[in-house]
Amino acid sequence: xxxxxxxxxxxxxxxxxxxxxxxxxxxxxxxxxxxxxxxxxxxxxxxxxxxxxxxxxxxxxxxxxxxxxxxxxxxxxxxxxxxxxxxxxxxxxxxxxxxxxxxxxxxxxxxxxxxxxxxxxxxxxxxxxxxxxxxxxxxxxxxxxxxxxxxxxxxxxxxxxxxxxxxxxxxxxxxxxxxxxxxxxxxxxxxxxxxxxxxxxxxxxxxxxxxxxxxxxxxxxxxxxxxxxxxxxxxxxxxxxxxxxxxxxxxxxxxxxxxxxxxxxxxxxxxxxxxxxxxxxxxxxxxxxxxxxxxxxxxx
Numbered sequence: 001x002x003x004x005x006x007x008x009x010x011x012x013x014x015x016x017x018x019x020x021x022x023x024x025x026x027x028x029x030x031x032x033x034x035x036x037x038x039x040x041x042x043x044x045x046x047x048x049x050x051x052x053x054x055x056x057x058x059x060x061x062x063x064x065x066x067x068x069x070x071x072x073x074x075x076x077x078x079x080x081x082x083x084x085x086x087x088x089x090x091x092x093x094x095x096x097x098x099x100x101x102x103x104x105x106x107x108x109x110x111x112x113x114x115x116x117x118x119x120x121x122x123x124x125x126x127x128x129x130x131x132x133x134x135x136x137x138x139x140x141x142x143x144x145x146x147x148x149x150x151x152x153x154x155x156x157x158x159x160x161x162x163x164x165x166x167x168x169x170x171x172x173x174x175x176x177x178x179x180x181x182x183x184x185x186x187x188x189x190x191x192x193x194x195x196x197x198x199x200x201x202x203x204x205x206x207x208x209x210x211x212x213x214x215x216x217x218x219x220x221x222x223x224x225x226x227x228x229x230x231x232x233x234x235x236x237x238x239x240x241x242x243x244x245x246x247x248x249x250x251x252x253x254x255x256x257x258x259x260x261x262x263x264x265x266x267x268x269x270x271x272x273x274x275x276x277x278x279x280x281x282x283x284x285x286x287x288x289x290x291x292x293x294x295x296x297x298x299x300x
Contacts, residue, residue: 050275052255056267057089059100068119069112069154071101073167076266077242083272091268094215094240094294097169100264103128103157113152118170118178120146120211120219122290124246125164128157130182137184139163144185144219146211148178166244166266166290172214183211187221197231199224199281202291217294224250226284232276235269238297242268243279248287251280266290 059074067073077098080090092098101121103109127140132153139145139155147153149172157163172178185205193202202220222243224230232253235241244266252261255275261267269277281287 048274050255050270050272052257052267052270052275054085054088055091055270055275056252056254056259056261056265058262058265060264061088062099068101068167069109070107071103071109071155071165071167073099073101075099076166076244076264077268082240082268082270091270092240094296095168095170095217097167098242098244098266098292099167099169101165101167103155103163105157105160105162108156109154111152111154113150115150116172118147118149118172118214119167120144120170121165121167122219122221123163123165124290126157126161127159128155128163130155130184132182133180135181137182139184142186142188142221144187144205144207146183146207146213148180148182148212149176150178151180151182153182166246168219168292170213170215170217176214178214179209179212181209183207183209193220197233199228199230201225215294216296216299217292220291221246222289222291224279224281224287226281229280230278232278234273234276235271236273236297237271238295238299239271240268240292240294240296242266242292243277244290244292246288246290248281248283248285250287251282253278253280 057076059076062075064072064074077089077092079092079096080086082091082093085091096117123139123141123143125141130137130139130145130153132147133151185207187203187205190203190206196202201223204220245261245263247263250261252259254267254277269275279289
């Protein structure tokens, strides 16, 4: 991840829906910061600006360790304080882990289950198979899998290349009743939702069984056409929104900075309504992100 230059941008707050693509309410008052010429956002405030470097991280920056029956896991974002991260990437409030998890060629995981956590993983490289509770499914680039708490599973990689995934882990609370079978989906089979935040083209996963999360969370795959820019906007308390680059190297407007975002790198938007974010495809190559919206601010 490279910072290019400080930049100045306004933002318009527009809530992103749980499943990506549902506008919640019509804004009647333009929020601050805004595109107005005299808006406070048109001036930098070095003593007040959020240190956005703490909110973006690549899995290469973390040491590998074994988890979930034999995956090689490397943290991207970890639990911490999203308003005052104690270290880089320590920004998660509602979920337990956000990481890269890979399985070596010609290897299988050991059967694994957890009574108090659920696992979502998205395959962005390689192929293999997942087995759980009498169900077996082939998985490959574009596949998402959800493992409920208490369900034993294993993943098999019979190929000569790494099986690479982005893994998200959430804890469950007392009284939560999880599903009893896994959910499998593929974004290639879903209808696109076009035009959210100007340029986002979002696709769900068309799950065979709807997953039951303990959090108000949704996932989608998002693309942006060549030479296009998404609407800069901010988020507030209760929003745990994460974007992980999957393909291409984009430009990322993040607060008062402009970054190159590379595949395997993810950022969380600070929930303080002060940091606009906007992904920009300044190339003629495909761009792809994994979007996660954990919207506690939208619980009614």
